[in-house]
C-alpha cells in the first residue's frame with residue numbers, strides 16, 4: 001500500500017517559486033493500476049518523482065507499506081529504489097553500453113545474489129515482455145517500443161512493490177504504445193505489482209483500475225475505474 | 233560486515249560496468265589514452281634508468297680503481313696503530329676464503345711532486361702516493377689496464393713512479409684538473425717527490441694512468457719495495473688491504489671470516505665509500521624529481537580529461553543508473569577501475585618497450601659519460617615507484633570528475 005498525505009513540492013528558480021504539487025493526498029492499495037492524467041505542467045511528473053523517491057518533497061509524507069520514506073538519507077532511498085521500486089522513463093532510459101539482457105539484470109547484480117539466478121530471471125522477463133529473441137541486442141538496435149519493454153523488464157528484475165511509468169508511450173507509435181500498455185496491464189494482472197503510470201492519452205484510462213486527474217498541482221478528480229475495466 | 237558485503241557488490245557491478253564501457257568505448261580514444269600513458273611511463277622509467285646506469289657505471293669504476301669490494305684498515309686508534317701487521321699472512325688467509333678473488337696491500341703516504349718543464353717553469357702537486365704490490369694489484373684493480381702512456385709497475389721497480397692523469401696533465405687540457413696538474417709530464421720525465429716524512433727523491437715516470445675516475449687519477453703509485461726503502465720498518469705491514477670478491481659473494485660473510493682470523497682490523501665495504509658517487513648524482517636526482525612531477529601531471533591531466541569527457545557525455549546515463557538503484561560507490565569504482573586499467577596497460581606497454589626496445593637500442597649506442605659508457609638499467613624499485621605514482625595520480629584524476637557528477641541531483645542529471 002502506498003499512502004500520500006498532503007504532499008507539496010515547490011520549485012525555486014531564483015526568486016521565482018513554482019508550486020508544482022499542492023497538498024496532494026491519496027492512497028493506492030497494493031495491486032492497483034493507477035493512471036495519472038492532467039494537462040501539461042499540471043505536476044504529473046513531479047508527483048511521480050516524489051513517489052519514486054527521485055526527489056524530495058517540500059512538505060507532506062509518503063508511506064510505503066506503513067513506513068515513512070520521506071526523510072530518509074540518500075543511501076537508504078537508493079536501496080529502496082533498488083529493491084522496492086521500478087521505473088519506466090519516457091525515453092532513452094536504457095544504458096547504451098549494455099545489451100538488453102545486461103540492462104535487465106544489472107539491478108539484480110547490484111542487489112547481490114548468484115549470477116546464474118538473475119541472468120536466468122532477466123532472460124525470463126525479456127521473454128515475458130516478448131523480447132526473448134533480442135536479449136543480445138544493444139539499445140540502439142531496438143525500436144523505441146522494444147526499448148520501453150526492456151525497461152519494463154528491468155523494472156521487474158528485483159520484484160519491486162511499485163512500478164512507476166511516466167508517459168512510457170509518449171514517443172511511440174500507436175501499435176507500439178498498445179503493446180507497451182498491454183505489457184504493463186498483463187504484469188499488473190499476473191503479478192499483482194502496483195503500477196502507477198502517467199499518460200496524456202485519454203484512451204489509456206481503459207487500462208487503469210483507478211484514475212487521478214491533476215490540475216495546477218492539485219487533485220481535481222479521483223475515480224475508481226474497476227467497474228469500468230471489468231465491463232470492457 | 234554488511235557494509236563490506238555491500239562494497240563487494242558495488243565492486244562487482246563496477247567491474248562489470250567498467251568492462252562493458254571499455255569494450256564499447258571508442259577504440260581511437262582508448263588507444264590514444266593508452267599511448268599517452270605509455271609515453272608517460274616510459275619517461276618515468278627513462279631518467280631513473282639512466283641515473284641507475286650512471287650510478288652502476290660509476291660504482292663499477294669506484295670498485296675497480298679505488299676501493300675494491302672490501303677495504304681492511306688497522307683497527308683501534310689510528311694515531312697509535314695505523315698499520316696492519318703480518319700482511320702476507322693476512323692476505324693468504326683472506327684469499328683462502330670462498331668468494332674472494334684476490335687481496336692486495338697498500339701503504340699510503342702523503343707527498344709533494346715537483347716538475348720543471350723545458351721552459352724551466354716549475355709546478356707542484358700535493359697528492360697521496362700508494363705503495364703497491366703490482367702482481368697482486370693487477371688481480372684486484374683495473375688500473376694496469378688504464379695506462380695511456382708507458383707501462384705498469386713491476387715488483388722490482390725502484391726509481392720509477394706511476395702518475396695519475398690528473399697529476400701528470402700530459403698536455404691534455406681536457407683533463408678536469410689540468411690547471412692544477414703538473415701539465416706537461418710524459419713518460420720518461422723526471423719528477424721530484426718529497427714525502428711527508430721529509431724524505432726526498434727523484435723518480436722517472438714509468439707510466440701515466442687514466443681510469444676516468446677522478447679520485448683514482450689524482451694518485452701516484454710506487455712499488456712496495458721502493459716504499460720499504462723510504463719508511464723504516466715497513467716490511468710486511470700495510471695501511472690498508474683491498475679485497476676483490478666474486479660478484480655473488482656475501483661481503484658480510486667474508487668480513488666475519490676475516491675477523492675470526494684477525495680481530496684487530498676494521499672493515500669498510502665499497503658501499504660505505506659510495507658517498508663519492510652519490511654526491512655526483514644528487515643533481516641527477518633533483519632532475520628526476522622534477523620529471524616525476526611533470527610526468528605525474530601529464531598522466532593526471534590525461535586521465536582527468538578522458539574521464540571528464542566521459543562523465544559529461546554520460547550524465548544522463550549515470551543519472552539513470554542512480555535512479556534504478558545502482559550505488560554511487562559502484563559508479564565511482566567503475567571509473568576508477570577503468571583508470572587503473574589504462575594505467576596498467578600503459579605500465580606494461582612501457583615496461584616491455586623499455587626492456588625490449590629502448591634498452592637494447594641504447595646498449596648499441598650507449599651514452600658516454602666522463603667515467604665511460606653508461607647503460608640504461610631498470611630496477612624493480614623504480615618500476616614500483618612509477619606504478620604507485622601513476623596509480624595514485626590517475627585514481628585522484630578520475631575521482632574528481634566522477635565525484636562532481638554523482639553529487640548532482642538525480643533529477644537534474646536525467647532531466648536537467
Ligand SMILES: Nc1ncnc2c1ncn2[C@@H]1O[C@H](COP(=O)(O)OP(=O)(O)O)[C@@H](O)[C@H]1O
Nearest residue numbers: 011013018020039040041042043044045046047
Ligand atoms: N526542475 C524544475 N524546476 C523548476 N520548475 C519545474 C521543474 N520541474 C517542473 N517544474 C515546473 O513544475 C510544474 C509541473 O511540472 P511537471 O511535473 O513536469 O508537469 P507535467 O509532468 O504534468 O507536465 C510546471 O510548471 C513545471 O514548469
Ligand SMILES: [Mg+2]
Nearest residue numbers: 044045046166
Ligand atoms: Mg511530465
